[in-house]
Amino acid sequence: MAAEGLSCVLKAFYKDFSLDVSFSVQAGELACIIGPSGCGKSTSLQLIAGLLPLHSGSLVLNGKDLSQTPVHQRQIAMVFQDYALFPHMSVEQNIAYPLKLRKLSKTKRAERINRLLSLVALEGYQKRRSQELSGGERQRVALARALASQPQLLLLDEPLSALDAKLRKHLREEIRRIHDETGITTIYVTHDQEEALSIADRIIVMNEGKVMQEGPGEAIYSNPANLFVATFMGEGNILPYSVIPKTLVKIGSFEPFVFKPQEGQHTIFFRPEEVSVQDDASLPLAEYLPHLKFKDAELVSCEFQGDHYRLTCSWEGHTIIAHASHRPIADHVTLGVRIKAVSEYLDGALMTK
Template identity: 45%
Template sequence: MNGLKTGSVVFEHVRKTFGSFTAIHDLSLTIEPGTLVTLLGPSGCGKTTTLRMLAGLEHPTDGRILIGGKDVTMLPANERDVSMVFQSYALFPHMTVLENVAYGLESSGLRKAEAREKAEAGLALVGLAGFGARLPAELSGGQQQRVAVARALVLEPQVLLLDEPLSNLDARLRRRVRTEIRELQQRLGFTAVYVTHDQEEALAVSDRIVVMVEGRIAQEGPPRALYESPASSFIADFMGEANVVPCEVVGVQGAEAVVRLGSLEHRVPGRAAQPGPAKLAIRPNAIRLAPADDGGLKGLVRHAAYLGDHVEYEVETEVGTLYVVDPDVERSLAATTPVAIGLHNRGVAIITA
């Protein structure tokens, strides 16, 4: 392989309709070269339609799509300089691993010997040197996924597209393969657009995450920003569980706001908060449980579940029932135990929508 190209991706006011149904509403998005950007959202949010338009498998109703500065809006898939890694891997079962990886190269007119040489290099890139003579059925699910990635990379696309690439793997294998994909992308520096509905997966692999809801961008940004500063109740709950409860902003001091949550006051990042009623997103692990006489928000344990490395509680309070994840497995608070609730500095954010 001579080295991968890398290109930017730009969606300019893209809209996609299917009959009377609008799947994508006025999408504008820029993906910088050499970054991995994940399109994340629930089923039906438009993320797969967006990826298919980028791949050339669908065409926009309105707007433009540019790859590496070139308008590809109406170009067919084979003229877009992108490669797709499919959810199902789409490997040919009767071909060897090497033949699978070389297939696209040979189909594009490359001499067989040169295609095989590039295919061997592609397998080495993904840690499968020496596996070329095997059939796909002789590989594990994770190895088959790496073959699919190698087959896409040897075409040296400007942009690599990954459509739910880990959904067919078990949980432990997903963690390992997502790490391999991320390390490979960072090492080679190619541009990647990754589609998933799995929030943890998106947090683990992305430079930026674009959360989509009903064909629109709900919020975009680095993983930490979306997790720690959600812009809405939906984002707070979708990007990992969150308790969303009413609060009162009682003061704003520089970059911080003072909020009142029942009988508890707490400082949080201000995010241009205005005094008055608001909502507070509280991550389950941002809640601190203390003896009832410690002050703070009063609560009553309604349910406790020991899960090995943490204990989960449901605690009834004056602002609603809170879901709590407590790493202190040495203590176990039984149901009906009265507690005082405090908050850690991280994992608490004011939301505005």
């Protein structure tokens, strides 16, 4: 039986950039490709869609090799960053365009359009022109038009990047809902880490034309395979491994972290939310498991971020970012982080414990 979903090896070479990535997306998954500007996210989508030629590699969708298949025969739909609606057409005419190409009858087109408008919560918008729509409404019309052709694969290229933060949050929830209702295998390109973590079944992190790591969002955030992924997918603290003997607090006879420096750039990493903060010098750090303890760290800045305070601290020349539930009362604090929240990296690659 042919494998369902998408499996691809994409290789393309340009004057100032080369792309060499491989990844897979299971049937019915919503996968997010994320990475910095210029890493090859949109290029990957265009290679999959057939808008750019694949120099070498493979592209298999639901068991069928599409690497030499013309664009219009791939059964792939794409929503672009600027939505690319036809300005002279109404909403229903925009959605009907791919249906006309497939020569559906007028009755069936009307039924499909009404069903799609209901799906994207735009009932009653049939006669409106694209110029009369808000950015969020245009985005939903573009999504409905892409779904009209009943594609086997849907590609979304930063569809929410031009919208304000509150609307982006609402529409990403709508995209997830629509995905769950249709079950169409989807690849969503974004540069927004929160967006990717909130809606994706699988995240593919790219940098400089290569895949750095792929997997569920929880695994990528909690166990980043390298320091690029660790620092790109959220904030983190990177310190030299040599701080271990100065800060390690053992509990009983249990030794979870043995000081073994390695040749090369040996570092540790931990997230700001894993750091506990004690701002009262008369009290001990409330930690009863093996941990690292950074005494007398200077509070450099304190930013209120709604649900927490973001602290920037300086300890023996190292910067440590911590999240606290309240504003510290002192300008020097003690910081602690449990050993189980600390990861080791050697020359940027994760070391297994």
